[in-house]
Amino acid sequence: MSTVPITLDSLTVNNLGVFNKITSPTEYPSSYLDKCRESGELCQYAYFSEVPVGVIVLDTIINKTPIALEISLIKVLKSYKLEFNVEKKLIQYALDLAPKRHLSSCIVQINSKDTQLINIFREMGFADDDIKKDIYCNVSSKGEDTILMTKSLT
Amino acid sequence: MAEVELQFRDALQNYENKNYKKSLTLIDKILKKNSLHSQSYALKALIIHFYHPQSPDLKDPNLLISTPPNILSICNDLIKTSVKYGPSNSISAHLAALYYRQIKNYEMATHFYTIAYSNNPSNKGILRDLSSCLSQLRTYKSLIKTRFDYLQAEPGYRANYSSTSIAYYLNNDFNNSIKIENQIENIIKDKLIDEDLTENSECLIYKALLFFNLEKYDETLDYINNLLISNEKFKCYDITGLLELKFKTLMILEKFHDAQLTIRLLLKRNPLNVQYYYDLFNSLKIENNTSSKLIVLNKLSKFYPKVDIPKFLPLTFLNHNDEQFKSHLSNYLQDLFKRGVPSVFNNIKSLYNDSNKIPIILNIVKSFEEIEKNPLILTWIKYFLSHHFDKINQFDLAIDYINQSIEITPTLIELYMFKARILKHQNHLIEASKIMNDARLLDLQDRFVNSKTVKYYLRADLINEAIDVASLFTKNDDEPKGVKDLHIVQCRWFITEYSKSLTRLFKKSLNEFEVVLNNDHDDDSNEDSNITLIQKKVETYLGLALQRYFSIFQIYAEYYEDQFDFHFYAFRKGTLRSYLQMIDWEDNLYHESLVGEIYSDLMSLISFTKENNKLLLKALDHSLYLNKRSKKDKKDEIKWKDNMLIYNKVLDSDPLGNELINKLIKNNELDKIDELEKLINRCDGKTIKPETVYFINGQFNYDFINGKYVVALASIRKIKEISNSNSNSNESKIALKLLNEMLERINKFIETEFDDPKTKSLQKVVKLGLMRL
Known part of the structure; x- marks a missing residue:
């Protein structure tokens, strides 16, 4: 089953409608979608043999200088979760992109109850990191129950 | 007089060089001096048709003639005057013919070309235009003469032989067609050049068609065989065309073995043409032999592994009781689902004509549904089931299945499009159009779903929404919305x-x-x-x-x-x-x-x-x-x-x-x-108006508009026959609906009180006619 090829591609003006279908029930306003599209390689759809099933949105964290790449959104359709390595492919994409942008680490804030996703991040080399929270001072905290995970790429 | 002629020649030259204004001044000068100069009137009509700065051309799309009506009437009057002063003048007749050709009145153009030619037979150029007009009017009898005369005037071109040959063909005189073809073949035998390659190829196969039409089948066969084995440079290159004609000939000659070999050659060239498979059965004489057909198709499917037809065809002729049907269907469907083909249902839709096969299909697909793990394939299976229930009019179940598939993969456009279609079948037109628009929003560059959305909006009578969506893909230069452009591009649907x-x-x-x-x-x-x-x-x-x-x-x-x-x-x-x-x-x-x-x-x-x-x-x-x-x-x-x-x-x-x-x-x-009505009821007897429900209904209403109630009864009889013929077909359902409408209206006419005795007696006749139906 894992043989199904997962490919990634950028958003275009014509397929923005897919975004909210993937993130449903959360709906994002069109201004957010436009920003994602304009960010180019920072936002990607994941395709399960040509059908879009996942999305990742990345952000550069800046503290005077750019310091890290944040995975600000990662979402895969329920039926396609976990089993087909869609998440891994998306995370790997972020890990590959960071050095190209001269960023030394990749971070993510995850809902602490989402153990499955946390496990995947652990598998991919991310670690819980409570201490650094202050360093990323402009990481807008995504609520009380999120945990911060980081992976250093140096 | 001589001066007038000189001036006229000058005017003509100016007209040909498109100096309309100058030409017009010259013409007016001539007419001032000699008000009986018929050629000048005709030329004036022609000039004014092109040059009328005061009343600009109509710019509406799909107009055949853009000249404004007031100009046309001026021109027509001028032509009439011209005819009055010079009824047999060749030049004015020629000019008049040119004018009528411009305004697409080919009857009149033919009339004037004929006058022009008969009064000046040395002008052969007229024949060419006359032939075109005659062809357009389908006056084939006169066409032979004009084509032949032109050929004699200009024998140096193969085109003129071809056109004469075709003129004979259109009169079903194939013998003379062949004669002409032979003539030109002999003349050019050794003089062909590279540029003639395709023309020659086409003419050669056309000749084969002539033999065939003459029912000289042995000759046809020999001729085609010679063309097929020819090593010459100037041979026939349309091998498919030759082989198809050869197959037809062989079948008529009952040479089945050769026919079978020919059709296999054709299959090799194009294994996707389903007709070839039927032809193969016919030539093998196994149309009614299931087991032989199975063996043949089995072999072919191995021979052409990527082609669907040999795998599918057995399903059409295997009996539903046959265990083989089940296993074959199961394999066929499994293969398609595994490959993730979205259109599986369309492939096998024709099997639904046999109601016994429907439950078998359902059972097999349901068994797939239970064990499928891959979410995408499962989506397509549920999509298939939704189609199934839609087809057998169980719309609630259809909706249920399509919702399930949307739940699994909410990013697939096809699913929403089909949901809209089910809703349309349930007559929830507005809701259907909204869902179709949802589908459109998933891929804005897909013109197919864009068009579908437009269609669904129009069905729901939301015209503005429809036009807004349609205008996303049109050129909106002159108008804010794209309706005009859709007319220009002849978008009929x-x-x-x-x-x-x-x-x-x-x-x-x-x-x-x-x-x-x-x-x-x-x-x-x-x-x-x-x-x-x-x-x-x-x-x-x-x-x-x-x-x-x-x-x-x-x-x-x-x-x-x-x-x-x-x-x-x-x-x-x-x-x-x-x-x-x-x-x-x-x-x-x-x-x-x-x-x-x-x-x-x-x-x-x-x-x-x-x-x-x-x-x-x-x-x-x-x-x-x-x-x-x-x-x-x-x-x-x-x-x-x-x-x-x-x-x-x-x-x-x-x-x-x-x-x-x-x-x-x-x-x-x-x-x-x-x-x-005239256009649809072509009176040349070549083609007959089809007797489908819509044509009959149109005829009925046309008669009704003109008060021909008795004639309208004939349409009622025809539609009644269709409604009785096959109660399940879509056409008979429409026929039944139309029949009721017609009867209601004709009864309304009978029951209305009229004072006029003529209408009263008409009512009686219609009543009697209706009773006889």
Whole structure:
């Protein structure tokens, strides 16, 4: 089953409608979608043999200088979760992109109850990191129950 | 006189060089001196037709003639004067012919070309144009002579032999066709050059067709075989065409073994042509032998592993009781699902004609559904099941399955499109259009789903939404919206749906008007409803609907017109068979099913307006309530009309169809529909009007409009036959509906009280005729 090829591609003006279908029930306003599209390689759809099933949105964290790449959104359709390595492919994409942008680490804030996703991040080399929270001072905290995970790429 | 002739020659030269203004001055000078100079009148008509700065050309799309009507009438008068002063003058007749050709009046052009030629036989160029006009008019008998005469005048071109040969062909005189072909072949035998390669190839295979049509089958066969083995440079290159003709010939000659070998060659060239498989069965004489067919197809499927047909065909002839059917179907479907083919259902839809096969299909697919793990394949399986239940009219289950598949993969456009389709079948048109729009939003660059959305909006009578969506893909240079562009690009489906929607809106508004009118009598408190706006709606929707229906016929007129140049050009290119195909296509043009549908709709609409004439005329009379409307009403009305213009304007000459209403409805001038009736009822006997429900309904309504109630009974009989024939088919369902409508209307006529004794006796005759049905 894992043989199904997962490919990634950028958003275009014509397929923005897919975004909210993937993130449903959360709906994002069109201004957010436009920003994602304009960010180019920072936002990607994941395709399960040509059908879009996942999305990742990345952000550069800046503290005077750019310091890290944040995975600000990662979402895969329920039926396609976990089993087909869609998440891994998306995370790997972020890990590959960071050095190209001269960023030394990749971070993510995850809902602490989402153990499955946390496990995947652990598998991919991310670690819980409570201490650094202050360093990323402009990481807008995504609520009380999120945990911060980081992976250093140096 | 000599001076006049010199001046005229000068004027002619100026005309040819497009110095219209100068030419016109010269002509006026001549006419001042010699008011009987017939050539000058004819030339003046021709010049004015091209040059009339005071009244600019009409720019409306799909117009065959852009010259304004006032100019045309001036020109016609000039021609008449010219004929009066020089009835047999070759030059003026030639000029007149050129003028009529410009305004596409080929009968008159033929008439004048004939006069011009008979008074000046040395001008052979006339024959060429005359031949084109004769071909356009399908006057084949005279065509032979003109083509032959031109050939004798210009024997140096193969095109002229070809055109003469075709002239004989069109008169079913194949012997003479072959003679002409032989002549030219002998002449050019050793003189062919590289440029002649394709023309020669086409002529060679055309000759094979001639032998075939002459029923000289042995000769055909020898001829084709020689062409097939030819090593020469100038041979026939259309091997497929040759082989197909060879197969046909062999089948007639009952040489089945050779036929079988030929069809296998064709299969090798194109294994995707399903007809070849049937032909193969026929040549093997195994049409009714299931097991042999299975063996053959089994072998073929191994031979052409990527082709679907040999795998699918067994399902069509295997019996549902046969265990083989089940296993074959299961393998076939499994393969398709595994490959993730979205259109599995369409592949096997034809099997649903056999009701015994339906439960077997369902069971197999359900068994797949239970064990499938891959979410995408599961989505397609549920999508299939949804199609299944939709097909057998269990719409709730269909919706249930499509919702399940959307739940699994909410990002697939096809799923939403099909959901919309089920809703449409349930007659939830507005909801369907909304879902279709959801599908569209998932991929804005997909024109197919864009068009579907437009269609669904039109079905739901949401015209503005439809036009907004359609305009995303059109060129909107002259107008803010794309309706005009869709007319220019001859988008028939859009205009069809659009006019149907306008018709529904018209009827709805007229209904509304009637309600308000009746309330008006009861009490005088009618402040809520803006009656003048409703009147405006009745008028505009009707005008636009009529205009759109005629636009579609206008497009067909363009299709018919388009062939004109090919009566000359096809022979220069040597594409004889394509030319014959084109002639055939044009002959059947007005019998296409879409024409039938539009014909039926248009005639029904007009006959509806005649039956509700009293009410409609009241609705169209604006003076009735003009004083009653408030300032706000007036404002609303203007706003509504402006909006209508933005969205719907196509013709500058009659933006909202008011002129059409004046002509057809108020003044009862029906020449426009008489013309249509003539086009559809081609009287040359070559093609017969198809007897489908729509053509019959159109005919019925046309007769009804003209008060020919007894003739209309014939249509009722025909439609009754169709409705009785096969109760399950879609056509018989429509027939039944139409039959009831027809009967209701004819009864209404019988029951109406008339004072006129003529009509009374007509009523009796119709009543009697109806009883005999």
